[in-house]
Amino acid sequence: MxxxxxxxxxxxxxxxxxxxxxxxxxxxxxxxxxxxxxxxxxxxxxxxxxxxxxLPTGVLPLSKSQATADNSAASARSDSAHTLPVHPVQPVARPAAVPAKPEPGEMTGKGFTGTFYFCGTSGLDNCVQSGDLFWFRKQAINLADVVAPETEKARCQAERDKGFAAKVRLRDLLNAGAFELVDWPNSDEDPRGRKLRVVMRNGQSIGAQLIREGLVHGVSDMGKGWC
Known part of the structure; x- marks a missing residue:
């Protein structure tokens, strides 16, 4: 027990x-x-x-500063979408076409201008040689619709005097303003390589004006003398 x-x-x-x-x-x-x-x-x-x-992308939590920045950017985009006015696109006015000026070396067209002297004092550039021949941009231009009296090869004093008068008058008309050079339908150049042109201003031929003033002859009267 x-x-x-x-x-x-x-x-x-x-x-x-x-x-x-x-x-x-x-x-x-x-x-x-x-x-x-x-x-x-x-x-x-x-x-x-x-x-x-x-960790996979997108799993990491945003920091406080990042979250604040993202919320501010989203709020700004939302505000701008609601507050900025939408203006219709206005058509752009096209400038008016400017007439093309004649290029150097082209002896046909409108708007030619220059200050002309007598050949021999300025060289062969922008000068008048006779009542029907002048140089422009270093190119000889022959008035195709007239024949002027001679000066150096005159047959008489009357022809020589008329030839000088035609020469002075042609210089004054060329210096009066812009002129137009029109092709001569029969040929572009004479046998000496000079351009055959009709000189126009305001629709009128300067050569025809010299004919009216009695200083030159028309091509149809080239056989007439001055003596």
Whole structure:
């Protein structure tokens, strides 16, 4: 009986020891979990760049400054879309066409101008040589619709005087303003390579004006003399 009593007395002590051990283990697990979580957080923070590199695009949260900037830009776009007026596109007026000026070397056209002298004092450029011949832009122009009296090869003094008068008058008419050079329908040049042109101003031939003033002959009267 004594042994039975003794054994019964020791059993509670063993149960109490196991209970204390179980209780001690139960109190240790939360501390272990907290320690593991803390170590994981420290490791993740120390290897932040490596962790972020493995995350897919768009997963990372925006910082406060980035979110504020994005919200401000979106608000500005929304405000501008509602407040800016839409103006219709106005047609652009085209400039008026400017008449083309004659190019140097082209001895046909309108709008020719220049200051003319007598040949021999200015060279063969913008000068009058006779009552039916002048140089313009270093090109000899022969009035195709008239025949003027001679000066150097005159048959008489009357022809020479008339030739000088025609020469002076042609210079004055060329200096009076812009003139037009019209092609002669029969030929472009005379046998000496001079351009055959009719000189016009305001629709009237300058050669015809010289004929009316009695200073030159028309081509149909080229056989008439001056003496």
């Amino acid at each position: 004594a042994q039975a009593t003794a054994s019964k007395g020791r059993r509670p002590r063993r149960k109490a020891g196991r209970s204390r051990q179980a209780s001690g283990k139960g109190r240790t697990w939360p501390w272990l979990l907290a320690l593991v979580a803390t170590a994981g957080a420290i490791a993740a923070f120390e290897h932040k760049q490596e962790v972020m590199r493995w």
